[in-house]
Amino acid sequence: MNVSRPLAAAGVTAAMERSRRLLEPALREAVAGLHPWSARMAGFALGWSDADGRPQTGDGGKGVRPAIVLLAAEAVGADAAAALPGAVAVELVHAFSLAHDDIIDHDERRRHRETLWKAYGPGPALLTGDALLALAVAQLATIPEAMRLLSAALTELVHGQSADMAFENRPWRGPNAVTVEEYTRMAAGKTGGLLGAAAALGVTLGGAQPEAAEAMGRMGRDLGVAFQIADDVLGIWGDPAVTGKPVHSDLRREKKTLPVLCALAAGGAAARELSAVLAAGLEDEDAVRTAARLVEEAGGRAAAGALAARHLSAALRLLDAHLPGAADLRALCESLVNRTH
Amino acid sequence: MNVSRPLAAAGVTAAMERSRRLLEPALREAVAGLHPWSARMAGFALGWSDADGRPQTGDGGKGVRPAIVLLAAEAVGADAAAALPGAVAVELVHAFSLAHDDIIDHDERRRHRETLWKAYGPGPALLTGDALLALAVAQLATIPEAMRLLSAALTELVHGQSADMAFENRPWRGPNAVTVEEYTRMAAGKTGGLLGAAAALGVTLGGAQPEAAEAMGRMGRDLGVAFQIADDVLGIWGDPAVTGKPVHSDLRREKKTLPVLCALAAGGAAARELSAVLAAGLEDEDAVRTAARLVEEAGGRAAAGALAARHLSAALRLLDAHLPGAADLRALCESLVNRTH
Known part of the structure; x- marks a missing residue:
């Protein structure tokens, strides 16, 4: 079975490239509907231009x-193009969430x-995030079964982000940990x-029954937990040259x-020592x-990897x-889940 | 006709009070679906509690x-309750936009x-704004004709906000003014x-034809221009004790x-002098x-009043x-348009 990973990886690369070729013109057309000032910042956020608006293929x-x-969508026998508004919408929601998260x-x-905020300032970046979200909603506003999925995803997204932020005020140890x-x-x-929502939108816009969408929603939640754990692991042990983010930033922020x-x-001893180090503050x-x-x-990396594997x-x-x-x-x-960036 | 204004004002007060009584339970029910941490901040934003979460009727x-x-909705012969999801949605979008604008x-x-940001910090306030918007979308996600109106309003809102913000980088005088x-x-x-969108949602959820919604959309745009001008006038000459905002804040920000x-x-002379004062900076x-x-x-207040009256x-x-x-x-x-706060 050693051969399966490179073969699968080649398949993924080709599939991602095919997806990108289909997505980009539709995404650019959507973004062109924004106010020119927002469109420029959105172009930066989406990697199409540098901070001065010069085209970039970064x-x-x-x-x-x-x-x-x-x-x-293809997996349920549809043409990928049938699901394009869904693909545009989820990419815009993702870009919105990154703009605001940063x-x-x-x-x-x-x-x-x-x-984005570092390049243009927090106010303009905040507003660009809002514009990206409004644009995402506009893609699916007239397709009720798709809009319902997107809306549910938005609700979950902000709920999860609120939970994550509320964690910051919680202690590392004790009954309230x-x-x-x-x-x-x-x-x-x-x-x-x-x-x-991405998987559910694909099968729904591809013409599948609501049960398939519901199962894809559950699939995505497990995938999301595995994905987030992989992100956490990269945030501590990833190579900044590969991840594009500063090393140890999550730790430094005591996330x-x-x-x-x-x-x-x-x-165990390492856990106790870690607890003391965290209590003293990572100054x-x-x-x-x-x-x-x-x-x-203390086994945190191994346990995280095991939990990610289970959810995957x-x-x-x-x-x-x-x-x-x-x-x-x-x-x-x-x-x-098995990625380096 | 001197009697008409007080009578109309009494009608407005009663109608607003009736609307508030219908809206608040539905709005509270919607907000209760947020993460508790977001719900608390949303409660502050909506005036239901103080910054410590204590109930307030401010x-x-x-x-x-x-x-x-x-x-x-009532004007097209429907029960107001038929349009309640629309009322909740627009109030949430308004609260979202205030949270982010501030x-x-x-x-x-x-x-x-x-x-909100002053009470809880910019990050939590930003996320609360996002949560309010997600909640607004959720109210109408399964009512396509209403969702279309809400989505169009969102698009216009962020487009207008972007235009407003882009104005800040423009000069007061010259060809690029x-x-x-x-x-x-x-x-x-x-x-x-x-x-x-508010008027269009009312008539649409009240069962009127699309033409009525379209006309209400146009009506709202004119009303919006008049409303915004009234806001601008209050921002310069309004009494801070009544408006609840610092005096001259728009001027100080050179909006x-x-x-x-x-x-x-x-x-004229006053305009030229104003131009010089603005060029020197309102330090x-x-x-x-x-x-x-x-x-x-220079007649700016009178001209603004005349333009507001025309759009009204x-x-x-x-x-x-x-x-x-x-x-x-x-x-x-x-x-x-004829208001003091």
């Missing part, structure tokens, strides 16, 4: 969510570039809602990420590095049961 | 937009209280889009408000006060033509 993101929409988290770098179960619900909403929660829950680079080492020693398996089982022929979509979902 | 805003929805404009006071026509288009989108644009366009209170005086001397008349003509029996709605629209 890293505009992986386009995972629209690819899921289009591959899911403001909220004060993140200055994304995809090897300045973030964030549990793995709470983390899982948060990630299922924050990250899984839109992934699930309640899963590897740390698992490490603390593991007990300098040394403390951050020590914390990362202790999370790994659950997602793949749902996929196999409901869309048995979806080889490209399956390979894409796997690649999201 | 100034939660006038509830103009939901009242328009409900009165418009962050963008760094405004610290609204309705005699701290603004903002024209009254540009201002009018901006205000029709930023303020008129949602007012028009391209209509009275100033009209004053500069008027020519201190004296300069701001001088600018306000010169705007009035156009809105009332559309209302009389399409909803001839809508006395309360008509009185409400008039009161929006």
